[in-house]
Amino acid sequence: MEIALLGGTGDIGEGLALRWARDTDHTVVVGSRDPDKAARRADDYGTLLSERGVDHDVDGLGNEAATENADVVVLSVPPEYAVSTVETVSDGLADTVLVSPAASMDRDAAGFHATPPEDGSVAQAVAAAAPEGVPVVGAFQNLAAGALSDLDAEIETDTVVTGDDPDATALVRSLAEEIHGLRALDGGPLAVTALVESVTPLLINLAMNNESMHDLGVRFQ
Ligand SMILES: NC(=O)c1ccc[n+]([C@@H]2O[C@H](COP(=O)([O-])OP(=O)(O)OC[C@H]3O[C@@H](n4cnc5c(N)ncnc54)[C@H](OP(=O)(O)O)[C@@H]3O)[C@@H](O)[C@H]2O)c1
Numbered sequence: 001m002e003i004a005l006l007g008g009t010g011d012i013g014e015g016l017a018l019r020w021a022r023d024t025d026h027t028v029v030v031g032s033r034d035p036d037k038a039a040r041r042a043d044d045y046g047t048l049l050s051e052r053g054v055d056h057d058v059d060g061l062g063n064e065a066a067t068e069n070a071d072v073v074v075l076s077v078p079p080e081y082a083v084s085t086v087e088t089v090s091d092g093l094a095d096t097v098l099v100s101p102a103a104s105m106d107r108d109a110a111g112f113h114a115t116p117p118e119d120g121s122v123a124q125a126v127a128a129a130a131p132e133g134v135p136v137v138g139a140f141q142n143l144a145a146g147a148l149s150d151l152d153a154e155i156e157t158d159t160v161v162t163g164d165d166p167d168a169t170a171l172v173r174s175l176a177e178e179i180h181g182l183r184a185l186d187g188g189p190l191a192v193t194a195l196v197e198s199v200t201p202l203l204i205n206l207a208m209n210n211e212s213m214h215d216l217g218v219r220f221q
Helices: 011-023 035-051 063-068 079-092 122-129 145-149 166-177 190-209
Strands: 002-006 027-032 058-062 072-075 097-100 105-108 111-114 136-138 157-163 182-188
Touching: 002 011, 002 063, 011 027, 011 035, 011 145, 027 035, 027 063, 035 058, 058 063, 063 079, 072 079, 072 166, 079 122, 097 122, 097 166, 105 190, 111 190, 122 136, 122 190, 136 166, 136 190, 157 166, 157 190, 166 182, 182 190
Parallel strands: 002 027, 002 072, 027 058, 072 097, 097 136, 157 182
Antiparallel strands: 105 111, 136 157
């Protein structure tokens, strides 16, 4: 399986790339608007993994090239650029599953608030922009990038997976669960993804307002 992380040079991209590269045999492709930056970041991730004695398969390419051979494409870019990023890679998206980890939010004096787009959620906006027939799945919105990137950190958290295509959501749940300590829950269809996306600003507010609560995740029990 080949997983492309568009904007995989950033925070959540780094965390997911390192975990998938360490915990699975899948090929991980770090995407960027700048192919040289992608290659540098892929080298950085590879060095980190090699220092730990981990065999890995991590490559770095421009976003369009990263999409070409991918089975799964994770849109690891800021929410406001998710739709434009889909548009730049749409020619290569046939036969892929598109994953939206985005949570759109704003900050004021009270803290962070969810700011879903008109479509209801970022995932639904991505689905509206995706070529016909490309399944879109919401996942990973409530994970803390810092916890994923710290390979010494034990993860014991859930990710809620939403989508309308049963095969695509099952595939993403299974890829999520290959990350050690991560449990993937079926959250229902894409239409309810706003619920999941809105948990992320809550987690950040909790981290800001409570001592020793950085890099929070959710465990449903
Ligand atoms: N950070 C977290 O803890 C976390 C957790 C769960 C979910 N998420 C979600 O994951 C997504 C990425 O978050 P992040 O914190 O990783 O973001 P980030 O580090 O700020 O950015 C990720 C990458 O997006 C690319 N990017 C920046 N501006 C862009 C633009 N105008 N068009 C296209 N690509 C652009 C950049 O890659 P290049 O310059 O290399 O192209 C950047 O490295 C967001 O939707 C966020 O809601 C984040």
